[in-house]
Amino acid sequence: MRSGTLKILLAASVALNLFAAAAATTLLVTRDRVENHAEAQRRPRSAPLADVLADMDPEVGGRVRSALRASALAARPDFDEARRARREAVGLTNSADFDPAEVGALLEHSRQAEIRGRARLEADAVALLDTLELADRKAVSRILTRRGSRNGRDKAPETRAPS
Known part of the structure; x- marks a missing residue:
C-alpha cells in the first residue's frame, strides 16, 4: 500500500x-x-379513582362517586368560562386588534374563573371527606393532590407520617 x-x-x-x-x-x-x-x-403515579372506589364498600363507593360527579358538574361552568376567556385572549393576541390591557383582563378573568372552579371542587371534596371513615378518607384523600401540568413538573408534595 x-x-x-x-x-x-x-x-x-x-x-x-x-x-x-x-x-x-x-x-x-x-x-x-x-x-x-x-x-x-x-x-404508577397513583391509583385511578375507579380503583380506589372498587376497594371500598359498594354503598360508600357509590356515594363518593355521585358526590364527586355532582361537584364536577357544578364546577364545570367555571372551568368552561376560564377556557373561553383564555381562548379569547389568545385570539386577540393573534389579531390586528391586539390590546394588551384587554388581553390582561381576559387572562385575569380566566384565572379567577379557574380559581372559583377549583375552590368549589376542593370545598366539596373536604365536605365529602368529612363524611367518611378514616380508612376510606385515606383512600379518597388522593383527590386533593394537585396534578398540575401534564408533563409532571407540578407534583404534589410527598406526605410524611407524623413523628
Whole structure:
C-alpha cells in the first residue's frame, strides 16, 4: 500500500475511535439519568379513582362517586368560562386588534374563573371527606393532590407520617 492510502486509513481509524470513545462516555454519563426516567415511567403515579372506589364498600363507593360527579358538574361552568376567556385572549393576541390591557383582563378573568372552579371542587371534596371513615378518607384523600401540568413538573408534595 502506498503511504497516502495508509495515512487516510489511519486518520479514518482515529476518527472512528474518537467517535466510539465519545459515544461510550456519553452512554456512561447519561445512563443513570435514563434509567431513572425509565423507572419513573414504569411506576404508577397513583391509583385511578375507579380503583380506589372498587376497594371500598359498594354503598360508600357509590356515594363518593355521585358526590364527586355532582361537584364536577357544578364546577364545570367555571372551568368552561376560564377556557373561553383564555381562548379569547389568545385570539386577540393573534389579531390586528391586539390590546394588551384587554388581553390582561381576559387572562385575569380566566384565572379567577379557574380559581372559583377549583375552590368549589376542593370545598366539596373536604365536605365529602368529612363524611367518611378514616380508612376510606385515606383512600379518597388522593383527590386533593394537585396534578398540575401534564408533563409532571407540578407534583404534589410527598406526605410524611407524623413523628
